[in-house]
Amino acid sequence: MSQPRYTLTAMALHWGQAILIVWLLWLGWTMTDLPKGAERSAAYGLHKSLGLLALLLVGLRLAWRARHPAPPAIGQGREAFLAKRVHGGLYVFLLLAPLAGYLASAFTPYAVKFFGIELPKLFPADESLNALFKQLHLIVVWGGAGLIALHLLGALKHVFLRDGTLRRMLPGRRDQ
C-alpha cells in the first residue's frame, strides 16, 4: 500500500536522534555506577557533549518541522489521538531532558564542555539548584524512556498490521 511519506530530512533527523537518545540513555545509566577515575570522567564528558548535541538537534528538528508538517496520520479515532499525544510528549522529553541535564551541570563549580570546547559559565555554583535540576533530569529521562517504549509498541503494532506506517519513516521506493 503506498502512503504519503516523511521527507528524507525528517527521516535523517528522526533516526539520527533515535540513535543518539538510545546511546545517551545507556551512557547515563551505566556511567553513574563507574568508580571515580578517568573512565568515569570520560563517560560523563561524552554524555554531556552528546546531550548538548541532542539539544541542538531537537532545536533544528522543531524549526524544520514548523515549516514542514508531517504527512497526514493513517489511523483514526482513539489510536491516532494517543499516537499524537505520545509524539507531543516525546518532543517535550527531547527538549526538557537535555535542558535539565545542562542546567544541573551548569550549577556546579565546573565549566560544561562540548567535545572539548569550554562553554561560557552562565551561572554561579549552587548546590540546591544543582540537586533540583539533577532530580528533574532523572524524572524527565525515565518518563521519556516510558514514552519511547509506547512509541515502539505502536510502531510494532503497525508492522504486524502491515499498513505501511513504518515505511513512511524509511527511505526506499515510493510504490513498495
Ligand code: HEM
Ligand atoms: C536527551 C538528552 C539526554 C538524555 C536522554 C540523558 C539521559 C541520562 C540518564 C539515563 C542518566 C542516568 C539517570 C539515572 O541515574 O537514573 C543521566 C544522568 C546524567 N546526565 Fe544526562 N541525558 C541527556 C542530556 C544531558 C545533558 C545535556 C547533560 C549536561 C550537559 C547531562 C548531564 C547528566 C549528568 C551530570 C548525569 C548524572 C546525574 C547524577 O550524577 O546522578 N545529560 N542522563
